[in-house]
Amino acid sequence: MVSRMDFSGDDSSQVSVDTFVDIVVVGSGAGALTSAIYAADQGMSVLVVEKSDKYGGTSAISGGGIWIPNNDHFRKKGGNDSFEKAMTYLNAATAGKVAASRLKAYLDNAPEMVRYLEENTRVRYAVAEKYPDYYPDLPGALAGGRTLDPELYDTSELGEELKNLRAASPTTLLMGKIAWTARDAHKVIAKESGWRLLILWLMLRYKLDFRWRKKSGFRRDRRTALGNSLIASLRRSLMDRDVPLWLNTEFQDFIIDNGRVVGVKVFSNGNTRTVHARKGVIMASGGFEQNQALRDQYLPQPTKVEWSATPAGQNTGAALTAGQSIGAATDLLDWAWWSPTMRVPKEDKARGLFAERAFPGAIIVNGEGKRFVNEAEPYLECGHAMYRDNEKTGGKSIPAWVIFDSHFRFNYAMGPLMPGQIMPDSRLPSLWNKTLYWKAESLEGLAAEIGVDEDGLKETVDRVNQFASTGDDKDFQRGGNIFDRYYGDQNVTPNPCLAPVKKGPFYAMRIEAGDIGTKGGLLTNENAQVVREDGSVIEGLYAIGNASASVMGTSYPGAGSTIGPAMTFGFIAVKSLVKQPAAVTVNRPVEAEEMA
Ligand code: FAD
Numbered sequence: 001m002v003s004r005m006d007f008s009g010d011d012s013s014q015v016s017v018d019t020f021v022d023i024v025v026v027g028s029g030a031g032a033l034t035s036a037i038y039a040a041d042q043g044m045s046v047l048v049v050e051k052s053d054k055y056g057g058t059s060a061i062s063g064g065g066i067w068i069p070n071n072d073h074f075r076k077k078g079g080n081d082s083f084e085k086a087m088t089y090l091n092a093a094t095a096g097k098v099a100a101s102r103l104k105a106y107l108d109n110a111p112e113m114v115r116y117l118e119e120n121t122r123v124r125y126a127v128a129e130k131y132p133d134y135y136p137d138l139p140g141a142l143a144g145g146r147t148l149d150p151e152l153y154d155t156s157e158l159g160e161e162l163k164n165l166r167a168a169s170p171t172t173l174l175m176g177k178i179a180w181t182a183r184d185a186h187k188v189i190a191k192e193s194g195w196r197l198l199i200l201w202l203m204l205r206y207k208l209d210f211r212w213r214k215k216s217g218f219r220r221d222r223r224t225a226l227g228n229s230l231i232a233s234l235r236r237s238l239m240d241r242d243v244p245l246w247l248n249t250e251f252q253d254f255i256i257d258n259g260r261v262v263g264v265k266v267f268s269n270g271n272t273r274t275v276h277a278r279k280g281v282i283m284a285s286g287g288f289e290q291n292q293a294l295r296d297q298y299l300p301q302p303t304k305v306e307w308s309a310t311p312a313g314q315n316t317g318a319a320l321t322a323g324q325s326i327g328a329a330t331d332l333l334d335w336a337w338w339s340p341t342m343r344v345p346k347e348d349k350a351r352g353l354f355a356e357r358a359f360p361g362a363i364i365v366n367g368e369g370k371r372f373v374n375e376a377e378p379y380l381e382c383g384h385a386m387y388r389d390n391e392k393t394g395g396k397s398i399p400a401w402v403i404f405d406s407h408f409r410f411n412y413a414m415g416p417l418m419p420g421q422i423m424p425d426s427r428l429p430s431l432w433n434k435t436l437y438w439k440a441e442s443l444e445g446l447a448a449e450i451g452v453d454e455d456g457l458k459e460t461v462d463r464v465n466q467f468a469s470t471g472d473d474k475d476f477q478r479g480g481n482i483f484d485r486y487y488g489d490q491n492v493t494p495n496p497c498l499a500p501v502k503k504g505p506f507y508a509m510r511i512e513a514g515d516i517g518t519k520g521g522l523l524t525n526e527n528a529q530v531v532r533e534d535g536s537v538i539e540g541l542y543a544i545g546n547a548s549a550s551v552m553g554t555s556y557p558g559a560g561s562t563i564g565p566a567m568t569f570g571f572i573a574v575k576s577l578v579k580q581p582a583a584v585t586v587n588r589p590v591e592a593e594e595m596a
Contacts (some may be wrong), residue, residue: 021045022279026251029057031545031566032284033234038574040241049266052251056166056231058310064150064227065561068110073127076147083107089140097553105526106551113571118290121237124151132482133558143482147559149182153229154221157236171351178206179225187300191273215238218243251318255329261540262583278582280540282573287518287546288317307341307514309352313360323522331549332520338383342415345431350514358487360499361408367396369456374476376484376497380556386513402509405501438508445508461501471495517546524548528573542573
């Protein structure tokens with residue numbers, strides 16, 4: 001059976017064995033959906049194939065923030081940014097590890113990509129004016145304005161398609177169920193004036209919407225925020241354009257003709273199908289963090305799939321292995337978007353510790369009871385420090401331990417432990433005791449419980465307590481810059497990131513060297529085209545997001561440095577694809593026998 005563009009709706013079981021489109025997009029994260037929308041708007045026929053039974057990938061459970069230097073939102077609010085300033089900063093952050101042409105392509109296209117989406121689709125962003133760049137001491141850094149945060153999106157617009165949306169992680173929702181923007185969450189975390197009222201308002205809004213939940217049968221907040229809002233609004237915009245998205249459809253390999261990628265083989269509903277792509281293929285199938293064998297092969301040891309905060313079993317390196325088999329160059333394979341993570345019993349993926357490391361009164365120590373990092377550092381640096389110290393100490397920093405006292409416990413969250421004033425120990429699941437958290441009346445007792453050196457821990461705590469009184473962390477300069485202080489408690493002086501650890505009982509929580517995705521992948525040029533070692537282009541093949549080697553090199557310049565580039569290079573890929581001649585072989589009818 002042969003068909004050209006023979007598909008309708010979202011049900012891949014309706015289609016013929018062979019399908020003909022201009023562009024096939026593999027994966028359904030934010031970059032994938034952005035490119036599919038833009039391609040459809042350029043008059044091209046597009047098909048999105050997604051391996052899982054849910055669309056959205058890690059992007060759907062993420063913060064959805066995008067790092068877009070020189071964006072219109074900031075400018076309209078009087079902000080002062082420029083291409084040159086951003087390039088100065090990116091050059092310093094990436095330290096010569098990324099081709100200048102790719103950095104330029106990113107900075108040129110990122111603001112345009114956002115403008116395009118906001119003018120033509122249902123995607124809406126607002127600027128997180130107070131969110132500083134992650135390396136505020138580098139030249140060209142800004143104290144805020146480059147990170148955009150998705151506005152809330154009303155998912156009732158998705159109709160039945162809402163049930164296929166990968167659900168937001170409860171960690172990103174207020175009380176595990178109420179949608180809130182990153183700007184609102186920050187207001188509450190930093191205890192800015194009005195934070196209590198804000199919580200009341202969000203709760204009230206949620207409660208008052210009980211009718212929709214009852215009528216629709218969806219037991220989730222109708223509004224969605226962060227990455228879930230981004231994916232929902234992109235998905236709805238795809239529906240507006242009748243672009244098909246096949247779920248449960250797994251990319252398996254490329255179809256090659258004369259060295260050019262002219263389509264993909266996919267496995268769907270028990271059948272192998274062939275999708276011919278006249279213009280080309282965009283691989284947006286994520287990294288390889290969910291593949292233990294590839295982790296063992298490329299990432300520093302120790303490393304475990306279970307430490308990743310990404311959806312279990314999805315991103316297994318399909319683009320990487322298929323790309324390598326046709327001669328694609330790769331880069332950064334020994335890097336992930338590191339983040340310290342925690343395993344919570346009964347949860348299928350780890351939870352990233354993004355903000356709470358900076359709260360005053362929690363410290364991170366290794367098995368010797370010693371600090372080895374500025375706890376408030378960006379998560380990439382914090383995770384990387386775990387590896388460096390683990391090597392130095394002969395394996396004593398993975399796992400590491402977060403230590404805090406009862407004052408901290410009462411006032412602040414740590415991972416799934418909500419502040420004791422809301423969730424006292426008596427209300428914590430008993431299963432968490434000694435699997436997620438350890439507790440003892442004295443520091444000595446705690447050290448014995450978790451197998452950390454007792455003297456080392458006591459010495460460290462004494463030293464931190466001195467730093468807390470002066471506000472000066474002489475060892476790691478915690479709270480020493482505007483980024484550290486973003487998640488500090490503004491009511492704590494002299495340093496919002498430092499407080500003593502002195503009032504028992506004391507607590508410990510185990511942290512792993514986790515990730516929010518891998519950073520390395522297929523090497524691409526400024527058009528998002530995959531290249532070989534000699535720099536020549538593999539015609540017809542594009543890679544974006546974590547399927548490609550990050551344009552940020554080994555750095556994490558600001559919140560949104562993974563999704564911002566994924567969407568931008570998705571946009572760039574389409575600009576390039578529009579100009580490509582159609583592959584000759586896929587324009588002639590192909591008999592099913594020929595394809596066998
Ligand atoms: P994904 O979004 O994971 O999409 C890949 C898709 O490809 C998946 O749906 C997968 O099922 C599919 N797929 C895989 N293999 C195949 C195959 N063989 N065939 C078909 N489909 C396949 N980054 C930011 O920039 N900003 C943030 O605010 C942010 N917050 C985060 C918060 C959390 C809790 C986490 C875990 C991550 C966060 N990140 C953030 C990181 C970011 O979410 C990811 O780096 C990004 O979403 C990766 O995008 P992607 O398109 O490469 O992959």
